[in-house]
Structures are given as structure tokens and as C-alpha cells.
Amino acid sequence: MSQVEPAAAGADRAGEGAVMPHDEGVGGGGGGDVATTEAQVAVVVSTSGDERRVEYGDDADNEGEEAATVQGSKEGTEELLRKVLYSEEAAYKLYCDYGHRMGFSIRKGKQTYFTGTKRIRTKDYFCSKEGLKEGEKLTDANFNDPHTRTNCRAMVRFRVNDHGEWKVIRLVSDHNHNLARPEERHLLRSARSLIAGRSSSVDAMVYAGYQVHDGAPQLPAGSTSAANNVENSKQHLLLGYGTMAKMLAVGTGDLQSLVSYLKGRANEDGMFYWDVQLDQSGRMTNFFWRDGRSRIDYDCFSDVVVFDSTYRLSKQNLICAPFVGVNHHWQTTMYGCALLADESMSAFVWLFKSFLESMGNRHPQSIFTNLDQVVSKAIEDVFPDTCHRIAHWHIQKNAHSRLGAHNVSKVFNKMFTKCIQGCDSETEFEETWAQMIHEFKLQDNKWLKKLYKLKKKWCSALNKCTFDGGVEYEPQCDSMNNIFNSVADKSTSLSAIAVAVDKLSEDWREKELEEDTRCLQKPPACIIKHSDILNHAAKVYTHRIYKLFETDFLDGCGATKFKELPCEDNNTHQFEMTMQGRGSRVCTVRLNMSTMEISCSCSKFETMGLLCSHALKALTIKNICKIPESYILKRWTKDVKKWVFNPKQCESSYQECMNDDAAYCNYVMRYAYDLVTKSQGQEELRKALWETLENGEKELEKYLGNGKHDVPNQRMDLPVVLFLWSERHVFVARGSILK
Known part of the structure; x- marks a missing residue:
């Protein structure tokens, strides 16, 4: 990065009164106020370290002057330099807004006073990473930590003239650290006060039925000008909700308002999908919908789905049934939601088929549901190759109503929980179950008899080879359990239910x-x-996944005893592992040093996708210092979406994409949707995307016009626009072509 002179250097002009820093108190005696000229001279330090004096004012001719900036907008810098303000608060908000646009947070700096007065003469504001904390050393690991100061020199200095006008006289625009991406900027600390300033106005307009995009340029009295530019990453959501609020009044009944709402969402979201089932009389009975982001998430995390049909809307006597999953942060993510008129076989079959169609007919590895025979039969019909599991939390919930006084017994609860998820083998499960039934005289309990017949659908010991993504573990199951109760209780109409479901989904995505x-x-x-x-x-x-991994690593290294067993193959090592404080349970680990294949009898990798403490202990014993590549499950990595959207990451996917028209269209449409959703909340990003599309279209037309249809294998640097028309939507994508 460029060397930038300290912010204090060269800022004051000779002949003006003495300046006292704010922390040294108010100056006394001596000089007085000195009049400033009408023209404003701002010192701008550019990314190359060059200093230039830019003049602004009523009598100044500023055409052709360019404000220097790094990774930011020229327009934002020009506005900062030209702006005339009349209060310290306005100056602070202006630089906050500038920092939000550029992608950095700010902090207040020192101020100086005119001698003998308490009137501010100059005021500094800095990047939040200015300076260094006492005793802190910069490393590669902590350099981009938002709480680490990096001695960044970016700053602005305001001067106040005799008329109380605040103007920028110095701007250092170069940063020595990464700036926040557009979709992350609303998370910046100094931007949050601006966001709060706008939310109440937006809420008022939404509830009043106004569209936010109509009202944004002319916010009600009391709104700040800076507020017009904040929280842009959420603006697309607010735009949609403004339209939604008006739609709620359209139509005379719940069904009509719901249909209006879903149609509105489809108009706003090119990948939005919704479906309705009609009965024999042509009446609408069942609804399903999901937005485009749900499709993107499902493409990444389709291995596990949780479907819950236990939420009933008391007013309409309908079932609210969400499809949810687990993302790479081990958080709940939304795949779609349904409103069902009944719990018939035909309703569930229709719903599951509609869900599959909306997700490109990609079947999940595992699907967790409540205990329901009709749901189970429908899953067998529609998802024949998917492992159907009954959710543990649902069994525990039903046990309270089915087992009466036995729930009070700590001994019974311990044994019952062990049967569900604490046994290591089928033999141990059978012994524990038989002991529980005998001790508590439950031989005639019909619910337990029914539950036992379905043991392969819920007993962890009998599902060691089935991936579950940790949906049955704490705290994940709490997030899955009863997530819609508040939605169902507080909502009064079907359209309000749909709005609440989508709002919940957006909260999760935030x-x-x-x-x-x-x-x-x-x-x-x-x-x-x-x-x-x-x-x-x-x-x-x-x-979050790293912390799970770290816990197992520490358990393996510090709390695991081992015994190595002889093997006939010199490349294979076998160990018996015993965890301290967990009884005499033994796990067997096999490690092949030539192929780097490792397995453990606890089967944690098969169910969770992470190596267990026993396997990590074996790797440590053999001085293996990296996780074998085949045991890094992509769905838990930071870059999972890059793997999904970029077929070049996988040779087989890339070949499929290049050789199959349908696969090619699917990859490009998903990539296009991701680009559009990233850009729609920021005006600058929208402009950038449109410019890219226009330039790419020209390049594409040029190649088509020259008759260059056979393209050799040489990459072209310029972006290309691909317009893909389907029956219902138009998709745009940015990519590269070969020439």
C-alpha cells in the first residue's frame, strides 16, 4: 500500500489562530477567529500516495477534477468533498455514509478549537482500524479481524468557517486492509445507527400500505439524508414487503389474498416457484411455495431435509408444513413451505412431487418427519431411495402425552433417551429396551409397541451409515422444533402466514x-x-463446524486411551480407542497409510461428515498433520457454494455442463440468479451488472456477426451476457466464453 503522510501534517494554513487538540482542553488567550475564503481547498491523498489540492466553492471551476478513492465510488468521494454541512452530527453521518458505501467502519478522532473559545475549528474522523492497540501485534491471522487495528491511515478532516459551515479539507482514501463486500456493509458497526434511523420510517410506510421504493426518496420529516443510502443489502426485502402489504387488501378472502401474494412474489423473484392443488370441483385446496434462494440453498445442502406437518392453524384449520435443512454453518435454512387442507395420502404425495419438481428432481439422502403413517407411506412412494427417519424431538414430545407418570422418573427418561440415541450397537439397544419395558411394566403400552416396530426409522444405533447432518443434536433440534408456533399463533390470514414464513426465512439468511x-x-x-x-x-x-472439529480433536488427544493391534498388512494400522470418563466402551479405528482411508466403528463421519475423536487420535499417533482430502465434506466448508455454482471445480460436472444443453442451462441460470440477488440491493452494483451485460452482449453479437460459431479453446477476458429464456422467466448471467 502507499505511504501516506500523517493526517495532521499540512492541514492548517498559516495566519489562522492557534489550534488546541480536544484532549488538551480549550485554548485560552491569543488569536481569535480568522475568516476563511469562499472556496474550499481539500487535500486528497490517493492510492499511490500522491497528494493533490482540489478546490471547491462558489467561485471555483472544478470541471475535470477527480477525487481519489480506493475500491470505492468516484461519485461518493466527489459528494463528500463538495458537501457543505452545518453541524458536527451531520459531518459524522456524512462520513459514516461514505464509509458504508466504501465498505469500512469509522471512529471519531480529535478536534481542535479556535483559541479562547469552545467552538470547533477542525474535526477528524478515522477508519475504525486506525492506529494500533497497545501491545497488539499484527499477524496474517488477525489482520482482517474486524476488531484488530491495522494502523490504517484513511481519514477525513472537516474545517468550520465563520459561518458555521463544515467542509472537508483533507481526505485520505487509501486503506491497508480488506473492505467489506456490498452484501456485508450493513453489518459494519458505524452503519448500524444509520440503519436504525431508517427502519421506523420504512415500517410505518409498509404498515400504511405504501411501497417502499415509492417512498424512499422522500422519507417523512425527521429522516436523515444519509439514511437513504443505508441497509441497501436488505432493500430488496423491504421493497417486496411494501408490495406485500398492499396485496393483503386485494381480494375478498384468504385464498384470493394468498394467490395475489404468491403471484406478486413470482413477479419479483424470477426463480420463485409456487403450486396449488385443485380438488374435483376445481377448488384450491393445497399450496406449496419456495423462493429462488431456497433452490440455491437446496442445491448446496440437499443431503438432509426436515419436514414437519404438526403445525395446525386454528382459524383456518389448515396445516402449515415447512421443509427445512441445515447449511454449512450448522444453521437452519428454509427450502419451502406448504399449506394443506388435510392429511390425506393424496395431499402428501402431491406436495412431495411438487417439492421435487421445484428442486430439479434432486432427492435428499435423508428426510426427517414426525411420526405419521400417511407421511411415511407418501415418502416411500415419492422418495423411494431416500432414508426416512422419525425425528427424535417428535418422539420425545409425544412421550410426554403417551407415557403419563413415567415421564417424571429420571431413571426412565435416561433409559428411554439412551434407546433413542445413546446405544452403540443393535445388541445394546435391544438389551436396554427390554430392561426398560420390564422395569416399568410397559408390556401393554400400545404406543411403545408401535414405536418399537418402527425402530429402524429412529434408533441411532440402527442408522450408523445414514447421513443426518447433526439435525438430531443439540442445539440444532431446538431450532427445528416448534419453529412455526409463533407464526401460526399470531397470524390471522393465509397471506399473513405466508409473509411471516418468508420473513422467518429472511431472518435465518441474515x-x-x-x-x-x-x-x-x-x-x-x-x-x-x-x-x-x-x-x-x-x-x-x-x-461453527471448526469448533465441533476442535472439540473432537482435543478429546482425541487429551482424553483417549489407545491400544494398537497387529495387522497382516504393513500399510494398515488398527487401534482400540477408549474415551476417559465414558465407561468401558471401545471403538475400533482402521487406518490405511497408503490410501489414507480411515474408518471408526462409531461411524461419526458417515452420519455427521466430520472425523471423530478416535479417528483424529489415530492420525495424530501416525504424525499425519492434515485432514485427508476425501474426509473434508464440501457441505461444511466456507467455499461450498463456489463448488456448487462453478462446474469447473469438478471435472465430471464441467464435462456434463459443456456437453449437455440442459445441464449447461441449469448451471448458468443458478449462477445468474446468484448474481442478480447479490446486485439488486445496491444501486452501484446494479449499474455495474448492467454495464457488464451490455458490454458482454456487444461482444456476443460481434462474434455471432462475424460467423465465429466454432470457438477454439482460448479464454476470452471480456465478460459475456447469456440471455436464457424459459417458458416463464428470463435469466441473465455473467460468464466467460471461449474463442
Whole structure:
């Protein structure tokens, strides 16, 4: 980065009164106020370190002057330099807004006073990473930590003239650290006060039935000009909700308002999907919908789906049935939702087929549901190759009503929970179940008899080869359980239910974005700083998944006894592992050093996709300092979406994409949708995308016009526009072509 002179240097002109820093108190005696000229001279330090004096004012001719900026907009810098303000608060908000546009947070700096007065003469504001904390050392690991100062020199200085006008006299625009991406900027600390300033106005307009995009340029009295530019990453959501609020009044009944709402969503979201089932009389009975982002998430995390049909809307006597899953941060993510008139076989079959169609007919590996025979039969019909599991939380919930006084017994609860998820083998499960039935005299309990017949659908010991993504573990099951109760209780119409479901989905996605930002800014903190395998895990896994991995690694290294067993093959090593404090349970680990294949009898990798403490202990014993590549499940990594959207990451996918028209269209449409959703909340990004599309279209037309249809294998640097028309939607994508 360029060398920038200190912000204080060269800022004051000779002949003006003495200046006292704010922390030294108010100056006394001596000089007085000195009049400033009408023209404003701003010192701008560019990314190359060059300093230039840019003159602005009533009598100044500024045409052709360019404000220097780094990774930001020329327009934003020009506005900052030209603006005339009349209060310290307005100056602070202006630089906050500028920082939000550029992607950095700010902090207040020192101020100086005219001698003998308490009137501010100059005021500095800095990038939040200005300076260094006492005793803190900069490293590659902490440099982009949002809480680490990097001695960044970016700053602005305002001067106040005799008329109380605040004008910029110095701007250092160069940063020595990464700036926040557009979709992350609303998370910046100094932007949050601006966001709060707008939310109440937006809410008022939404509830009043106004569209937000109509009202945004002319916010009600009391709104700040800076507020017009904040929280852009959420603006597309607010735009949609403004339209939604008006739609609720359209139509005379619940069904009509729901249909109006779904049609409106489809108009706003090119990949939005909704379906309705009609009865024999042509009446609408069942609805299903999902938005485009749900399709993108399902493409990444379709291995596990949780379907819950236990939420009933008391007013309409309908079932609200969500499809949810688990993302790479081990958070709940939405795949879609249904409103069902009944729990018939035909209703569930229709719903599952509609869900599959909306997801490109990609079947999940596992699907978890409540205990329902009709649902189970429908899954067998529609998902024949998917492992159907009954959710543990649903069994535990029903046990309270089915087992009466036995629920009070701690001994019974311990044995019952062990049968569900604490047994290591089928033999152990059978012994524990028989003991529980005998001790508590439950031989005639019909519910337990029915449950036992379905044991292969819920007993963990009998599903060691089935991936579940940890949906049955705490705290994940709490997130899955009763997530829609508040939605169902508070909503009074079908359209309001749909709005609430979509709002819940957006809340989850906001949490995902926060985790994505954390992962981008810094790696997770390793307890053992110089452990190669932990550093490898921190590099590839998301923060939450890394912490799960780290816990198992520490258990393996510090709390596991082992015994190596002889093997006939010199490349294979076998160990018996015993965890301290967990009884005499033994797990067997086999490690092949030539193929780097490893397996453990606990089967954690098969069910969770992470190596267990026993396997990590074996790797440590044999001085293996990296996670074998085949045991890094892509769905838990930071870059999972890059793998899904870029077929070149996988040779087989790339060949399929290039050789099959349908596969090619699918890949490009998903990529296009991702680009559109990233850009729609920011005006600058929209302009950039349109410019890219226009330039790409010209290139494409030029090649088509020259008759260059056979393209040799040489990559072209310019972006290309691909317009893909389907029966219902138009998709745009940015990519590269070969020439």
C-alpha cells in the first residue's frame, strides 16, 4: 500500500489562530477567529500516495477534477468533498455514509478549537482500524479481524468557517486492509445507527400500505439524508414487503389474498416457484411455495431435509408444513413451505412431487418427519431411495402425552433417551429396551409397541451409515422444533402466514450472512496455535463446524486411551480407542497409510461428515498433520457454494455442463440468479451488472456477426451476457466464453 503522510501534517494554513487538540482542553488567550475564503481547498491523498489540492466553492471551476478513492465510488468521494454541512452530527453521518458505501467502519478522532473559545475549528474522523492497540501485534491471522487495528491511515478532516459551515479539507482514501463486500456493509458497526434511523420510517410506510421504493426518496420529516443510502443489502426485502402489504387488501378472502401474494412474489423473484392443488370441483385446496434462494440453498445442502406437518392453524384449520435443512454453518435454512387442507395420502404425495419438481428432481439422502403413517407411506412412494427417519424431538414430545407418570422418573427418561440415541450397537439397544419395558411394566403400552416396530426409522444405533447432518443434536433440534408456533399463533390470514414464513426465512439468511462475514474476515481462533491439523481445519471449515472439529480433536488427544493391534498388512494400522470418563466402551479405528482411508466403528463421519475423536487420535499417533482430502465434506466448508455454482471445480460436472444443453442451462441460470440477488440491493452494483451485460452482449453479437460459431479453446477476458429464456422467466448471467 502507499505511504501516506500523517493526517495532521499540512492541514492548517498559516495566519489562522492557534489550534488546541480536544484532549488538551480549550485554548485560552491569543488569536481569535480568522475568516476563511469562499472556496474550499481539500487535500486528497490517493492510492499511490500522491497528494493533490482540489478546490471547491462558489467561485471555483472544478470541471475535470477527480477525487481519489480506493475500491470505492468516484461519485461518493466527489459528494463528500463538495458537501457543505452545518453541524458536527451531520459531518459524522456524512462520513459514516461514505464509509458504508466504501465498505469500512469509522471512529471519531480529535478536534481542535479556535483559541479562547469552545467552538470547533477542525474535526477528524478515522477508519475504525486506525492506529494500533497497545501491545497488539499484527499477524496474517488477525489482520482482517474486524476488531484488530491495522494502523490504517484513511481519514477525513472537516474545517468550520465563520459561518458555521463544515467542509472537508483533507481526505485520505487509501486503506491497508480488506473492505467489506456490498452484501456485508450493513453489518459494519458505524452503519448500524444509520440503519436504525431508517427502519421506523420504512415500517410505518409498509404498515400504511405504501411501497417502499415509492417512498424512499422522500422519507417523512425527521429522516436523515444519509439514511437513504443505508441497509441497501436488505432493500430488496423491504421493497417486496411494501408490495406485500398492499396485496393483503386485494381480494375478498384468504385464498384470493394468498394467490395475489404468491403471484406478486413470482413477479419479483424470477426463480420463485409456487403450486396449488385443485380438488374435483376445481377448488384450491393445497399450496406449496419456495423462493429462488431456497433452490440455491437446496442445491448446496440437499443431503438432509426436515419436514414437519404438526403445525395446525386454528382459524383456518389448515396445516402449515415447512421443509427445512441445515447449511454449512450448522444453521437452519428454509427450502419451502406448504399449506394443506388435510392429511390425506393424496395431499402428501402431491406436495412431495411438487417439492421435487421445484428442486430439479434432486432427492435428499435423508428426510426427517414426525411420526405419521400417511407421511411415511407418501415418502416411500415419492422418495423411494431416500432414508426416512422419525425425528427424535417428535418422539420425545409425544412421550410426554403417551407415557403419563413415567415421564417424571429420571431413571426412565435416561433409559428411554439412551434407546433413542445413546446405544452403540443393535445388541445394546435391544438389551436396554427390554430392561426398560420390564422395569416399568410397559408390556401393554400400545404406543411403545408401535414405536418399537418402527425402530429402524429412529434408533441411532440402527442408522450408523445414514447421513443426518447433526439435525438430531443439540442445539440444532431446538431450532427445528416448534419453529412455526409463533407464526401460526399470531397470524390471522393465509397471506399473513405466508409473509411471516418468508420473513422467518429472511431472518435465518441474515444470520447466515453474518457467519459468512465472520468467515471472510478471519479464521477461527485455534486453542492450539501451532497445530497443523487444527490450522488446516480452520482454513477450510466454517467457524461453527471448526469448533465441533476442535472439540473432537482435543478429546482425541487429551482424553483417549489407545491400544494398537497387529495387522497382516504393513500399510494398515488398527487401534482400540477408549474415551476417559465414558465407561468401558471401545471403538475400533482402521487406518490405511497408503490410501489414507480411515474408518471408526462409531461411524461419526458417515452420519455427521466430520472425523471423530478416535479417528483424529489415530492420525495424530501416525504424525499425519492434515485432514485427508476425501474426509473434508464440501457441505461444511466456507467455499461450498463456489463448488456448487462453478462446474469447473469438478471435472465430471464441467464435462456434463459443456456437453449437455440442459445441464449447461441449469448451471448458468443458478449462477445468474446468484448474481442478480447479490446486485439488486445496491444501486452501484446494479449499474455495474448492467454495464457488464451490455458490454458482454456487444461482444456476443460481434462474434455471432462475424460467423465465429466454432470457438477454439482460448479464454476470452471480456465478460459475456447469456440471455436464457424459459417458458416463464428470463435469466441473465455473467460468464466467460471461449474463442
